[in-house]
Amino acid sequence: MELYITEISKYVIALLMALYAYESFAVFRFREEERRGGIYTRQNLLMLAVHFSCFMVICFETGDISYLFFYIFQQIVLFATAVLFHMIYPETNRLIVNNMCMLLSIGFVILTRLSYEKAVKQFVIVAVSIAVAMVIPFFIHKLKFLKKLKWFYALAGIGALGIVLILGAYTYGSKISYSIGGITFQPSEFVKIIFVFFVASALHESTGFLDVFTTAVIAGVHVIILVVSKDLGSALIFFVVYVLMVFVATKNPLYLLAGAAGGSGAAVIAYRVFSHVQVRVQAWKDPWSEIDSAGYQITQSLFAIGSGGWFGMGLFEGTPESIPFVEADFIFSAVAEELGILFAMCMILVCISCFVMFMDISMRLHDSFYRLIAFGLGVTYIFQVFLTIGGGSKFIPLTGVTLPLISYGGSSVLTTLIMFSIIEGLCMIKEEEQEELTITKKRGKKAVIEDGPAMKKARKKRGKSRENEESDEVIE
Amino acid sequence: MKKRKKQKKKQMNMAILSVTYLFVAVFLGMMFYICHYSVTHQQELINNSYNGRQQMLIAKNVRGKIYGGGGEILAQTITDENGNEERSYPYGNLFAHTVGYSTHGRAGVEALGNYYLIHSNAPLSEKVSNDVEGIKYPGDDVYTTLDVNLQEVANHAMGIYRGAIIVSEPSTGKILAMVSKPDYDPNQIEELWDGLVKDTESGILLNRATQGLYPPGSTFKILTALEYMKENPDTYRNYQFQCGGSFTSGTDRINCYHGQSHGSVNFSSSFAKSCNASFANIGLQLDKAKFADTLEELLFNEELPLEIIHNNSHVEVNQDSTDGDMMQVSIGQGTTGMTPMHLNMITNAIANEGTLMKPYIVDRVENSTGTVIKQFSPSSYKRLISQQEAESLKELMRGVVEEGTARKLKGLSYTAAGKTGSAEYNSIKEDSHAWFTGFAPADNPQISVTIIIEGAGSGGDFAVPIARRIFDAYFETR
Numbered sequence: 001m002e003l004y005i006t007e008i009s010k011y012v013i014a015l016l017m018a019l020y021a022y023e024s025f026a027v028f029r030f031r032e033e034e035r036r037g038g039i040y041t042r043q044n045l046l047m048l049a050v051h052f053s054c055f056m057v058i059c060f061e062t063g064d065i066s067y068l069f070f071y072i073f074q075q076i077v078l079f080a081t082a083v084l085f086h087m088i089y090p091e092t093n094r095l096i097v098n099n100m101c102m103l104l105s106i107g108f109v110i111l112t113r114l115s116y117e118k119a120v121k122q123f124v125i126v127a128v129s130i131a132v133a134m135v136i137p138f139f140i141h142k143l144k145f146l147k148k149l150k151w152f153y154a155l156a157g158i159g160a161l162g163i164v165l166i167l168g169a170y171t172y173g174s175k176i177s178y179s180i181g182g183i184t185f186q187p188s189e190f191v192k193i194i195f196v197f198f199v200a201s202a203l204h205e206s207t208g209f210l211d212v213f214t215t216a217v218i219a220g221v222h223v224i225i226l227v228v229s230k231d232l233g234s235a236l237i238f239f240v241v242y243v244l245m246v247f248v249a250t251k252n253p254l255y256l257l258a259g260a261a262g263g264s265g266a267a268v269i270a271y272r273v274f275s276h277v278q279v280r281v282q283a284w285k286d287p288w289s290e291i292d293s294a295g296y297q298i299t300q301s302l303f304a305i306g307s308g309g310w311f312g313m314g315l316f317e318g319t320p321e322s323i324p325f326v327e328a329d330f331i332f333s334a335v336a337e338e339l340g341i342l343f344a345m346c347m348i349l350v351c352i353s354c355f356v357m358f359m360d361i362s363m364r365l366h367d368s369f370y371r372l373i374a375f376g377l378g379v380t381y382i383f384q385v386f387l388t389i390g391g392g393s394k395f396i397p398l399t400g401v402t403l404p405l406i407s408y409g410g411s412s413v414l415t416t417l418i419m420f421s422i423i424e425g426l427c428m429i430k431e432e433e434q435e436e437l438t439i440t441k442k443r444g445k446k447a448v449i450e451d452g453p454a455m456k457k458a459r460k461k462r463g464k465s466r467e468n469e470e471s472d473e474v475i476e
Numbered sequence: 477m478k479k480r481k482k483q484k485k486k487q488m489n490m491a492i493l494s495v496t497y498l499f500v501a502v503f504l505g506m507m508f509y510i511c512h513y514s515v516t517h518q519q520e521l522i523n524n525s526y527n528g529r530q531q532m533l534i535a536k537n538v539r540g541k542i543y544g545g546g547g548e549i550l551a552q553t554i555t556d557e558n559g560n561e562e563r564s565y566p567y568g569n570l571f572a573h574t575v576g577y578s579t580h581g582r583a584g585v586e587a588l589g590n591y592y593l594i595h596s597n598a599p600l601s602e603k604v605s606n607d608v609e610g611i612k613y614p615g616d617d618v619y620t621t622l623d624v625n626l627q628e629v630a631n632h633a634m635g636i637y638r639g640a641i642i643v644s645e646p647s648t649g650k651i652l653a654m655v656s657k658p659d660y661d662p663n664q665i666e667e668l669w670d671g672l673v674k675d676t677e678s679g680i681l682l683n684r685a686t687q688g689l690y691p692p693g694s695t696f697k698i699l700t701a702l703e704y705m706k707e708n709p710d711t712y713r714n715y716q717f718q719c720g721g722s723f724t725s726g727t728d729r730i731n732c733y734h735g736q737s738h739g740s741v742n743f744s745s746s747f748a749k750s751c752n753a754s755f756a757n758i759g760l761q762l763d764k765a766k767f768a769d770t771l772e773e774l775l776f777n778e779e780l781p782l783e784i785i786h787n788n789s790h791v792e793v794n795q796d797s798t799d800g801d802m803m804q805v806s807i808g809q810g811t812t813g814m815t816p817m818h819l820n821m822i823t824n825a826i827a828n829e830g831t832l833m834k835p836y837i838v839d840r841v842e843n844s845t846g847t848v849i850k851q852f853s854p855s856s857y858k859r860l861i862s863q864q865e866a867e868s869l870k871e872l873m874r875g876v877v878e879e880g881t882a883r884k885l886k887g888l889s890y891t892a893a894g895k896t897g898s899a900e901y902n903s904i905k906e907d908s909h910a911w912f913t914g915f916a917p918a919d920n921p922q923i924s925v926t927i928i929i930e931g932a933g934s935g936g937d938f939a940v941p942i943a944r945r946i947f948d949a950y951f952e953t954r
Contacts, residue, residue, distance in 0.1 A: 002602055002607075003600060003604050003607060004604065007600055170949070188636065244495055247491055247495070248488055248491040248492055249488075249743070250494065251484075251487040251488055251490070251491050291524075291526050291688045296526075299524075299526060300526075302513075302517075302521060303521050303522075303524065303527040303528075303529060304524070305510065305514050306513070306514045306517055306518050306521035307518075307521065307522060307527070307529045308514075309514075309518070319528055319529055319532055320527070322528050336510075336514070341511060341514055345507055345510070345511065346509075348503060348506075348507055352500060352503055353500075355496070355499060356496060356500070359492055359493075359495075359496040362492055363489045363492050363493070366485065368484075368485075368488065371488070371492075375492055375495075377776060379495065379499075382499050382503075383499075386499070386502065386503065386506070389506065389510075390506055393506070393509070394513075395506050395509050395510070427924075
């Protein structure tokens with residue numbers, strides 16, 4: 001009986017996840033949030049079904065009913081998040097909240113399977129983080145001076161990273177965290193957000209060569225501190241985010257070329273100078289010849305990905321725990337093994353859906369500071385997803401970063417939740433901008449009605465600007 | 477002013493859009509890579525000894541059975557009442573190298589089909605009832621292409637000699653029999669293991685059919701003849717040579733087998749009588765670069781399209797080859813090393829109008845109730861030689877049976893074609909390995925055999941009679 005349920009649920013879970021992934025792209029068929037209501041409701045139901053099916057399997061496999069209580073707590077928090085967010089901030093985007101909850105629930109499922117203790121810890125952190133994240137859209141919306149704090153961001157970022165470098169503890173060869181009162185922080189995670197704010201505030205008004213140059217120096221300091229701390233993954237994220245933000249702010253592809261050239265040069269130098277870079281590249285090129293040592297992690301990860309097949313081994317049926325640090329750096333491999341390649345691919349699609357929505361919001365924003373923030377955070381998010389999944393599947397060399405919202409790690413999940421909330425705040429700003437626009441339009445119409453000789457000139461002018469607005473919307 | 481701002485926004489959106497497309501494209505590439513990798517490397521990953529999942533599957537499923545082509549059980553796992561498992565091989569030594577073993581590493585079909593044998597696709601209802609009874613699930617069974625009767629005939633014909641025999645189907649690539657001697661009893665692999673590993677002299681664990689590298693001797697003349705025909709398509713039929721039992725060029729001298737003088741020979745009688753002197757003469761006329769290319773196309777110094785553990789044949793022909801080297805190469809002596817399996821594949825390509833079918837030994841996989849899980853079908857590897865060249869070589873090989881060194885196959889109910897070899901492996905003594913490779917019936921080849929008997933003597937005297945017994949056994953039942 002149990003076997004029937006666990007076997008059949010494998011296919012059911014994959015199917016539900018595929019439907020969810022489909023809906024997360026179906027959203028883009030409609031331009032207006034109001035017309036997407038049905039999709040969002042279906043998403044919520046599918047999310048509920050996936051989460052429930054997974055925990056049902058966990059209960060059957062372990063024969064331990066106490067997992068059910070844990071499930072109920074999770075479900076309450078996730079459901080409350082999806083509903084409350086929408087109620088408190090009706091102008092925000094629901095796709096982002098839904099995807100966020102979906103990814104969190106996958107994280108809960110796979111962490112519960114890997115380590116109950118860690119899952120509970122993660123759950124508490126997520127619950128607190130969501131509470132923190134709830135207020136963020138409000139502040140983003142209200143605090144208009146955020147774009148003037150350029151030097152504050154620079155100092156805060158470099159300061160936080162610098163302190164870790166000096167005082168931090170080594171964890172597995174990298175100096176990336178420090179503890180305050182028993183809680184371990186990984187500042188490079190939070191600095192990602194501050195860094196995006198720094199670049200956006202520095203480049204939103206003028207993008208002359210001097211501006212780009214000074215920001216490049218600051219960005220370089222960030223990257224160098226991270227490289228010295230041996231946190232290569234974060235260093236790479238900062239670098240890529242900076243180059244792409246400069247490209248978008250200046251609209252000049254030459255900066256992209258310069259960034260690519262500089263990046264390649266830096267990579268070659270890093271490869272020559274740092275032995276740990278060489279080890280990673282070697283382990284990527286041929287992990288099989290060093291299966292005992294440097295290639296161990298990546299080969300174990302490949303075993304996991306390769307053993308699941310399309311529909312997975314089923315929860316508790318595989319051995320993802322054989323991968324070192326599976327719950328942080330290799331969570332994707334655990335998902336692929338037990339829930340299947342199909343499920344894992346759908347999960348990637350959900351991540352892409354988030355990213356596309358971020359970019360969509362960015363393109364619709366009129367204020368270039370906010371639009372750079374939305375763009376920068378989107379790139380930070382998707383590039384991190386790329387690094388961790390690509391690294392775990394031997395697509396690119398391993399850099400050791402977490403999969404946002406799914407991996408175990410308090411700093412990572414809190415940072416990502418803040419990022420998502422900031423985007424929601426930007427969504428509110430976008431709505432506000434649009435309202436202002438329609439008001440201007442209505443005023444224009446009014447002017448037409450009150451037609452008089454004195455207004456002729458003004459009408460002509462407004463008419464022109466209206467034309468522009470319309471043509472602009474077509475492009476959007 | 478406002479217009480400029482709009483313009484700016486438009487440009488910025490283009491930049492954002494291009495970054496979006498870039499990331500989406502990279503992700504699609506990565507997703508394709510992951511799917512592709514996990515599907516194509518699934519077996520390799522599971523079979524890796526560092527992968528703990530293998531042990532998990534072994535603990536969950538009883539290792540499946542291995543069957544012969546006629547449904548004979550070649551290997552099975554027997555569980556006693558205490559739950560102890562033992563792998564049993566009912567035919568003992570007979571399939572030692574072919575079916576292999578599954579403890580102390582794996583060999584043969586046990587290694588090839590390991591992925592299937594340790595997985596269970598038993599129906600859910602059976603798994604459920606096994607769960608209730610507390611017994612393991614039945615693993616999937618592997619059905620081979622092996623013909624037990626031919627294997628017995630080949631094994632018996634080899635007698636006490638060391639060597640190897642491969643019997644296969646040229647039109648499909650199915651391996652019907654594969655014998656390698658000396659052999660061992662896989663039922664006793666546990667007790668024998670330490671002795672087998674220490675014994676480096678006789679190499680009992682070596683599957684000579686696929687791993688043994690032998691001097692090909694006169695069987696290599698197939699390749700020399702092919703190259704000569706390729707380079708002289710219009711004139712090779714006019715070739716004439718006066719054999720006085722040896723051929724000398726500078727200080728290098730090649731003797732015919734036992735110094736026999738063949739008199740006046742043309743191209744086809746040089747081949748049929750396996751005249752070393754004449755072929756040394758031909759070897760000197762070949763274009764070294766072209767010959768090297770041809771040999772490479774025929775899979776020398778290349779990876780064989782074969783999943784069974786094997787060695788790759790090697791030959792040395794290049795611009796630096798001296799006359800002496802070329803003379804040696806042309807008659808299959810010198811530094812050339814070739815596996816019997818490779819020679820069988822070339823023979824099959826000739827029999828199959830030039831196209832090599834990929835050799836295979838696992839025909840299908842079935843679950844415990846007989847539902848086919850996976851069916852392997854014949855697949856062509858590639859065209860090794862042109863149809864015309866295959867036809868000409870077949871004609872030459874017919875000549876060997878009709879009026880040459882394989883006359884012991886003449887005048888039977890079937891028409892055979894082939895090539896013998898007597899490969900000298902010891903520069904002091906005149907000992908030689910007896911080779912034969914060929915197929916039958918010549919006009920519609922159904923079966924091919926490749927035989928090497930170590931140190932027996934001439935191919936015509938020792939290998940050809942074995943081929944005849946195998947052909948007889950095959951055609952008797954058809």
